[in-house]
Amino acid sequence: MSVSAHHESLHQVFQEDTELLAMAMENLLGLEVGVVESVEVLDPTATELRPIERRADSLFLVHSSLGQFVVVVESQGKRDDDKRRMWPFTVAYCAEKFEAEAVLIVVTDSEPTEKWATAPIETGFPGFPTQRTCAHVLGPSTVPVIHSLEEADDNISLWVLSSLVHGRGRRGAGILEPLAAALWLLSVEDRRVFTVYVEAGLTGSPALNIWRQLMTTMSLKNPHESAMWYKAKLEERAMKKGLEKGREKGREEGREEGREEGREAERGHSVLRVLEQRGLEVSDEVRARVEACRDLEQLDVLFDRAFAVERAAEIFAD
Numbered sequence: 001m002s003v004s005a006h007h008e009s010l011h012q013v014f015q016e017d018t019e020l021l022a023m024a025m026e027n028l029l030g031l032e033v034g035v036v037e038s039v040e041v042l043d044p045t046a047t048e049l050r051p052i053e054r055r056a057d058s059l060f061l062v063h064s065s066l067g068q069f070v071v072v073v074e075s076q077g078k079r080d081d082d083k084r085r086m087w088p089f090t091v092a093y094c095a096e097k098f099e100a101e102a103v104l105i106v107v108t109d110s111e112p113t114e115k116w117a118t119a120p121i122e123t124g125f126p127g128f129p130t131q132r133t134c135a136h137v138l139g140p141s142t143v144p145v146i147h148s149l150e151e152a153d154d155n156i157s158l159w160v161l162s163s164l165v166h167g168r169g170r171r172g173a174g175i176l177e178p179l180a181a182a183l184w185l186l187s188v189e190d191r192r193v194f195t196v197y198v199e200a201g202l203t204g205s206p207a208l209n210i211w212r213q214l215m216t217t218m219s220l221k222n223p224h225e226s227a228m229w230y231k232a233k234l235e236e237r238a239m240k241k242g243l244e245k246g247r248e249k250g251r252e253e254g255r256e257e258g259r260e261e262g263r264e265a266e267r268g269h270s271v272l273r274v275l276e277q278r279g280l281e282v283s284d285e286v287r288a289r290v291e292a293c294r295d296l297e298q299l300d301v302l303f304d305r306a307f308a309v310e311r312a313a314e315i316f317a318d
Contacts, residue, residue, distance in 0.1 A: 005200035005201075006204060008075070008200060009164055009198075009200035010075035010107040010164055010165075010201065011057040011058040011073045012058065013161055014060070015058055016197070017157040019157070020158060021060055021062070022036045022064075023155070024105075024138060025105070028138060028142050028143060031103070031136065034067075036063070036064045037063045038063045039063070040062075041059075042061055042070075043059070044057060044058060044059045056090055057073055057074050057075050058072075059073070059094070067100070068099070068101065069100055070095065070098040071105060072090055072091060072094055072105065073106075074087070074104070074105070074106045074107070075107050076108045076117055077110060078113055085121075088121055088123060088133040091104050092131075103136065104133065104135045105136050105137070106136070107139070108139045109139070109168060109169075111140050113139070114139030117139075118135065118137050120132055120133065120134045121134075138161075138165070139165060140165060140166065140169075143165040144162060145162060145166050145174070145175065146158065146159045146163075146175060146179075147174050148178055149182050156185075156190075159182065160194050162175055163179055163198050163201065164197070167198065167201060167202055167205075168202060170297075170300070171300065172207045172210075173210060174296065174300050176207065177270045177303065178266065180211070180214040180215055183195060199212070210307060267296060267299040267300070267303065270303055271299060272290055275306050275309075278306075280309070280310075280312045281312060283312065283313070286313055286316075289316065290302065290315075305317075
């Protein structure tokens, strides 16, 4: 059975950065892993038992201070009851084969699939199951929507995971534009790898064209200048807006409000920059309306329209 690029990107991102797997288990799923010493990427065909072929999407062996965990990572775009019936076998087989505690993680960008995958799998007599398998799901409710390097806690891999889970939805535009700029902070090789993952994850959705236009725009500009500008904006927002408001209204409340206002200002700037990069004339009136907007959802709508309109003022069309 063939699999899509989108399917593959959801689990292979952990192969690219194994530290992301340990971080996601601990911080996003609430699993106490302990001090991680190493994470091995295993051959997923190791879950095959001839003559019946069953294999995981990705397989990892985590060595930590609490012991060894064999982690089965499954990418799931939609409900698949046949796949679900295989998971208990895969978990039990891996636990025995690698003599480690087995953990099943399902990665999805679909809210209905997330709900379906979270339900325990019970086999045996009704009401008295012989075996109960529970998947830990990385999906829309557990993976945060990330708009900046600050929100990602300087973890580009986590930001890429956020784009894979949320990038195809209505909140995608707010994730992709700043991510495209932040990727220029990486080495050429790392930037190439993560760019491919994001593109694969957006395959089949309108967001793919937005992503390609963003990366083209960044490459035509001075990439280093774009990255440094973005990094400077992050530092300025954290230092000035977060800390100053923290002194006035309480440190924690100020930081949160500063981040919110920073996202609004950054989003508005992105809308104007796309219009200007397309060679459209941006009047003072249009600029003032964009800069005055404080609704992130509305700014996302304006951002999407900025790629398609023939005149700048048309982004406000009802």
